[in-house]
Amino acid sequence: MTASWLAQAAPVTASGPRLVGAAVVGVAVLVVLITWVKLHPFLGLTVGSLTVAGIAGLPAGTAVESFAKGFGSTAGSVGTLIALGAMFGKLLADSGGADQIVDTIIGRSSPRSLPWAMALVGSLIGLPMFFEIGLVLLLPVILLVARRSGRSLMAVGAPALAGLSVMHGFVPPHPGPLVAIDALDANLGITLGLGLGIAVPAVAIAGPMFARYAARWVSSPPPDLFTGGPGPAGGSNSGSTAVEQRTVTRPRFGVTVATVLLPVVLMMGKALAEIFLTDGMLLRTVLDFLGTPLIALLIAVGTALFTFGRGAGMGARAIMASVERSLPPIAGILLIVAAGGGFKQTLIDTKIGDLIAAFVVDSGLSVLLLGWLIAVFIRLATGSATVATVTAAGILVPLMTGVEPAQVSLLVLAIGAGSLFFSHVNDAGFWMVKEYFGMTIGETIRTWSVMETVISVVGLVLTMMLGLVL
Template sequence: MNSLQLAAAQTASSTWLVSAALVGIALIVVLITYFKVHPFLSLTLGALLVGIVGRLPVAETITAFGKGFGDTAAGVGGLIALGAMFGKLLADSGGADQIVDTIVGRAGRRFLPWAMALVGALIGLPMFFEIGLVLLMPVIFLVARRSGLSLIALGVPALAGLSVMHGLVPPHPGPLVAIAALKADLGITLALGVLVAIPTVALAGPLFTRYAARWVNVPAPALFSKDPDHTSPPADEQSTPGRRPSFGLTIATVLLPVVLMMGKALADIFAPQGSGIRVVLDNLGTPLVALLIAVLVAVFTLGRGSGMDRKAIATSFEQSLPPIAGILLIVAAGGGFKQTLISTGIGKLVADWVAGSGLSVLLLAWLVAVLIRLATGSATVATVTASGILAPLVGTLSPGETSLLVLAIGAGSLFFSHVNDAGFWMVKEYFGLTVGQNIKTWSLMETVISVCGLVFVLLLNLII
């Protein structure tokens, strides 16, 4: 075979592999958006189709999918479960209410939007977005009624804090999946994620709200009120213990896993290899160990500290796990899809194309996540799919650049929530907005988060 024939054969093979990837992604999108098939089943079928169209034997396709599924479940499954247990205990013990009441109670009327953004970020750190949203809505309504401020002026900053934590800062499942798929350093990603998250929350929350509150002005509904004057507490009194853990103890417990993981990152940078302190901090800062320690500590500081008995704590843990079953399956299936892409050679093809195109890897990662987010409506699906497509590029990147790649994907996965996103409808119904009003507030807020996140990632890339 001469050089022209070889080049033609390689081009044909490349075209076939690209077609396989596009067909598989298209199937996932159509199944999720049109036929309303669960993302777990959609990702599984999409992975099998990619393998078949990419001329990978069926047995090898199944093996690749199984390997990716198992590796991802082993890598992040325990972390997601521990995070859910921690978040549920935080809510059931009254610790979340304590954080909210203390921060909001100390903020003046002018600074309430900033206080709500801080509340959203702190509550969002250990909790899934949907759980945090349900927990915060009564608080948002109560503060809006008592302060006389617009529901949008207070709600959007809180949602911005929740959403940014969900997309950019581990130990949320999205960033954890991307970290595992791209083999990024968790400590570096956490540190850079916080650096990106702080200005992003400020811009997409209190600052953006100044305009959003002018476009849409709605009063707080009477939901969660127990008396005509709306002075009763927003949460279900029967669900919280007789006393709450103190604010300082609650904050310390919430930040404990973050501190342990940051300690590991700092030890890896400054402590000598093999030194005792580095070994200790490396072990304590391993994500599974850090979250496990946080859960065990929370049993005493939050659970027993609020007067919960052993049965109540056990019930809280039991109730925390069923809601995340679907998330675990979606995340693991996304890992299977990623491995199938790699096994067919599509991932290497994309890596070679990016290397020769001169296009910024970070911008490409963001764009891929944005397209999948717009098509499927799922930030998690966008994260796991984009991570699989971009995984082969990691070999050419430094640890810092790999962490920025995780953040670029996370930022892209939050772009413009619309009618195919369950979160869109949750916010619309809770706030009592029309579809148009929800797009002007929630959807645009998500877009501001996504674009600002990308901009700050690109700025950090200039110095890393």
């Protein structure tokens, strides 16, 4: 992606220095409130948005209306998808379907292929689940596999973490990619296809390949957090693994994997139909409808009620209880995402994004690199991949005028890559990995932080390479 694509960017209609000051102060306020004051990101984004509007000269009433418009639009378009994704992931966990995936893949793996199997497990579990939930779910499996296989904790743990993290940063229906797709008006099917294409080599490099070195840097045995029961390394499907068993039986492996992949297949079908089928054809109309994110996830949840719920012997009350328990944990994420939409709308209405677009046109700087750098800065400052993604996407909205759909999707992925850069002490995920893996801060930085950086850089390189040919 080059500056020549930005020729149609809207002209700047306000004082340049004042807009620059508004942007700098607004982002600084956001960073200070989240990192130093320890304010919830929802409040930080709200205050930061109003700060930007005030300094840029937007009337108070207009500033509030602008934020509310972006908040409501994002909550309506993205919030429903996040809620459906949470329901799907909770059903997968409570039914034992996640355990079935883990046990089947690990049980059929040789010692040599074990790291690759763990990467596959992390990726499959990471498709429908948020990173933190997936980590808690997989943690006992990682520790038990390491203990019973005699392999280093990082040799089997790093690949699983890489799979979870890559899916979180690159592949919808995770909040970050969904927000960027919505903000930049990217084609979800194209973004999903390109994201999966980048995810495979990113997981391989940052997972099993990087794990060889991480295992040398941290060779301590796994902490004794979980004991007893037949483990997945021995090929048993009957023991307790990642979560407490709530049902008598588990859904079958093939049915479970098919259900997990169902929304991905539906959304990819829509993307392929737009490429190969003529507009107005009945088949394309059907695929367009089924592949719409809301419909695809709604179908997936409806299917999961039977394949995960009934298929595991859960009664109607148990199924509904599982669905209800999925929503409270994501309330904070929904507020952050919606506030990010309000921040984005403020940047649009104050014309700050137009100023940035004009700067990029004059400088010749790659938009992909710019998106990655902005996301990296916010990620390092706030520790939140989601905040980094929604902020960077909001800043870069005006640059998308007249840009090809594939290039917009690549910008989404470049921002996603930047949002994963060097997780450190201001990131909750950093402390989860440190404590669960029983590592020191230095060991966590040498392994987890470096692995996240590898994912980020590999994602940027692959995205820019695709940008040269698409």
